[in-house]
Amino acid sequence: MANKLAILWALVVLAVGVHQVQFWRSASLDTDVLALLPEDEQAPEVDAATRKLADEAGRQVVLLVGARDWPSAQKAADEATRVLSEASDLLEPAVVDTSALEQAVDFYRPYRDRLLTPAQRQWLSRATPEELGGTALMKLYQPAGARLTDWNADPLGLWQDWWQARAAETSARPRDGRMWLSGEEREWVLLMWKSKVSAFALGDGSRVTATVERARSQVEAAVPGGRLVAAGVPLYAEAAAAQASWEMSTIGFGSLAAVLLLVWLTFRSLRPIVLVGVSLTLGCAVALSVTALVFDRVHLLTLVFGSSLVGVAEDYGFHYFAARQGKAPSERGPVMRALLPGMALALVTSVVAYLALGVAPFPGLRQMAVFSAAGLTAAFLTVVCWFPSLDTGALPVTSFAERFSASITRWPRIASTPAWWISGAVLTVLVAVGIWKLEPRDDLRQLQGAPANLIADQRELGRLLGLPSPAQFFLVQGDSDDQVLAREAALKTKLDALVSEKVFAGYRAVSDWLPSEAQQREDAALSARAEAQAVAAVSESTGEAPTRAEFSPDPLTLKHFLSGPAAAAIRQQWLGTLGQAQYSVLMLRGLNDPKVLPRLEEVAQGLEGVRWVDKTAEISGLLSRYRRIMGGLIVAGYVAVLLTLVARFGRQAWRAWIPSVLGTLLTLAIFGWVGAPLQLFTVLGLVLLLGMGVDYGIFLLEHPGDGSAWLAVALAGVSTLLSFGLLGLSATPALRSFGLAMLLGEVTIWLLTPCFRLPPGKDTH
Structure with a gap:
């Protein structure tokens, strides 16, 4: 057989x-890390939005190269660009130069009359002919270099303000063919690069990070006082991969070597x-x-x-x-x-x-x-x-194995004596207090373990640029493209009130660049009426007869917009058709205080087709929900294991079962006493303890008084401890929480299991 x-x-x-x-x-x-995350089966459009934004952000590397004066900043930017260009197989520049702006201006020129800001809309609807005429006269005598187009095409100077509103999405401004900003006692050049491989695809080595660090060193060496600040998901992903690689090689190979040494000593x-x-x-x-x-x-x-x-x-x-x-x-x-x-x-x-x-x-x-x-x-x-x-x-039999096998006889055995009862009572109180002090904390932010230098650079970039976050956004749904854009406009009306209160810095929406067709018709009619009054007032004042320029009779469509140069900065926010509906994403800038998020969630209430998405909160809630589910599963698992043990060992089954129960409770109590948070990954460690810890008691009950069983239990315990418990040394918070639970539980169960072995002469069978 x-x-x-x-x-x-x-x-x-x-x-x-x-x-x-x-x-x-x-x-x-x-190698796609996003494939490991849970899917929202109730709202696949949220997953689609998150993936699209994350993939876009997952390729971007944003750099600010600064110096004390503008010429030095330009030189520093040249040095950084030269180093980054050498990694052409890995990085490619994103378009942020002024030529893109010129192309966008030319693209929008036929539609200038229907591009208005909310403030312009209000002013044009209430301004008197005298006010309009005065403004037009002032614009007429303004130097031509200060205008984007000639006076006839924009007699009230509306287009300039519209473009300034678009430029408010970032602090950077065109200067000498570069994107420039000033802040923190430096002049900065904005450089945008893209990784040719998504950061969520695990690769070999920190190549993007190494290239950025070479550029940083070159900037500091070539320009006195020069600085390079960099941020981007590729840098975070490579730091996490490098940390994981180091831990796997150090902890993994170290534990394997220790296990092999132990096996050699034993056999x-x-x-x-x-x-x-x-x-x-x-x-x-x-x-x-x-x-x-x-x-x-x-x-x-x-x-x-x-x-x-x-x-x-x-x-x-x-x-x-x-x-x-x-x-x-x-x-x-x-x-x-x-x-x-x-x-x-x-x-x-x-x-x-x-x-x-x-x-x-x-x-x-x-x-x-x-x-x-x-x-x-x-x-x-x-x-x-x-x-x-x-x-x-x-x-x-080796001398090492013989000595260790014999050590079971010197291990204390639990008995019904006053000393054991007192010890049990004290332990019960300590465990109860520790578990009472235990604090669940499922915030996803607690699981982040990014290097301090990356966090510092990210915060500095956030202060200087005010980039939007892909973690919180509004998802807008409609039956058609135009309905989505109209609903975006209704949402922006409510958000403007919060922006004026400085709850957050601002937003970025597709409808900022492409109003709905209905809005375009209304704005075109409004600007035509106001500019006709302005032109008439100028004609009456000057005696001349200027004429207003003509514009495209057709509205700007989504298809035409997406194929144009202006869509590059916003294209990833248009999700298009998902199922039977159209979707877009409205992103927020300057969300630095988590306390304002409930106010933003309230904005979506009552707006049809608008949904507030906070992926950080959603995943944190998911972690919390499944922490509770897995906690209940542990309780059910222990009951099922006890019934299984009873079927095999009868009344003595508790001896194999109770050490794992105590190990779990003591681990939770220690977490509570030291203030360590209870997280899903802690509970997952306890789930594995349930299966592994009971094994030790099973073998000691199967072979009572057999020193070889104790030897095997010791080898198994040490190897499990080395493989899992050493994860408690990890710099990754999730792995550290998992590893600490395994470490404390393994040690406790291993120490307690021999205390519950059978008295001499007893047998389970």
Whole structure:
């Protein structure tokens, strides 16, 4: 029977090998980080808007190059541009020069009469013929260089003010063919570059960051007092990738080396190391194939998370070799049969714990859950089916293993004595107070761990430029293009009141650049009437007969606008058709205080087709909701595990169950005592503890008084601690929260489990 299982598993492994060859030849790994985030199934248009804005922002690198005077700032900008241009395979300049402005002015010239600001609209509707005539006379004698067009085309100077309103979207202004601004005792040149690869696609190395740092060094070396301030999602993404890479190499390889050293000290043989390595390798290969078959694409971060199998999948091999030590090769079959019930029960609890991660609506977590569950199952089957056949040599008991196995007899055992009861009462009070002090905190901002220099540059750029944020915006819906633009206009009317109160700096909308056709007709009629009165007043005053210029008889359409040069700055905010409706995004500038967000949410109330979107708040709410769901799942999981243990161990099942319960409660209490927030990633760590921690009690109950079982538990605990617990040293807040929960829980459960072992002479069977 054993040989048949070994052959059957070999055929499965062969099929996996064939699939692996095909997979690596034809399939590419998914590197889009956004694919890991939850989708809003109730509002796919919100996801579409978020993705479009994020992809646009994910390619932009905004730089301000400054110096004490304008000539020095220009020289510094030249140096920075030269360095950035050398990375032409990685970066390309975005158009921010004055030629784009000239092209936009020419594009809009036939439609000048229907482009009015709200303030102009109010003034024209109430101004008297005398006021209009006086303004027109003043504009007539104004120097020609101060106007965008001749007097006949704009007798009231309306176009100049309209363009100034558009220019208010940024502090930068054209100067000597560059975009310039002044602030913080420096003259600045604005440079806009775009990464040729989205920042949300994980790459190899911090190439954009390295290029920007070379440009910074060159600016500081070439221009005394020169500065370069840079911000952009590519810089943040590369910093996060570099941090993750360093942590994976340091923590991952460090923990693997420590585990291998421990295995060598325990067994003093290469055979256990090689066979355990085979089980890990096959576990990862099967996990990858299963994941590729279940999901359309396998994400790169799934493989990164899958490296954590090193801390769990080798447990089955440890238990086998710990029990096999000191026994003749002929006893391999009986050893495996004796271990099989406990190992199968441990596998079930661990797989259930991993699959529980997939309950959350995060596609990334679901993929990681399937990968890990499949990998564990494959490692288990490798040990069960192949180890008895491949482990043919002798495996003597080492002095290290002998001493450690014997240490179980010196471990304190819980008993009904006053000292234990007092200790339990004190511990109960401490745990209760700690849990009472525990503070849930699901704000997404708490999970950000960006380098301080990037945050400083981002804040300085925000102060100088006032760039809009893609995290909060209004989504506007309509049955047609024109209805969307009209609803934008209604929304802007309400927002103008908040701008005047300085609640936020301003907004950027498609209708700023393209009014609805109805608005264009109204404005064209209003400006025609007002300018006719102004021209008549000028004619009466001067005795001349000037004529008003003619404009396009047709309105400016969306199709024509989007194909023109003026649409470049706003095109990403027009989402177009999604389903049966049209959508656009209105973005906000100067949102520096989160306290104003509720007032903005109120603006959307009562406006048909307008929805306020705060992705930070939505994801924070999602984290909170699933933290509670996963918390309830832990409680249900512990009940289910207890029932499973009772079916196997009867009245003694509590001995394997209670250490994990205490480990979870103590971990939560410690978080409460030290003021660490309770987050979803903390709870996810506790979910894994439920599956892994119970394993230790299972093996000690399965083999009471057997020192080899305690040795295997110790090896499993240390390897899990090294693989997961060291994530508590991570600079990434989410991984650190997860790692600290695993670290505290693992240590607690490992220390407590031997205290609940069976008294001498008792048996669970």
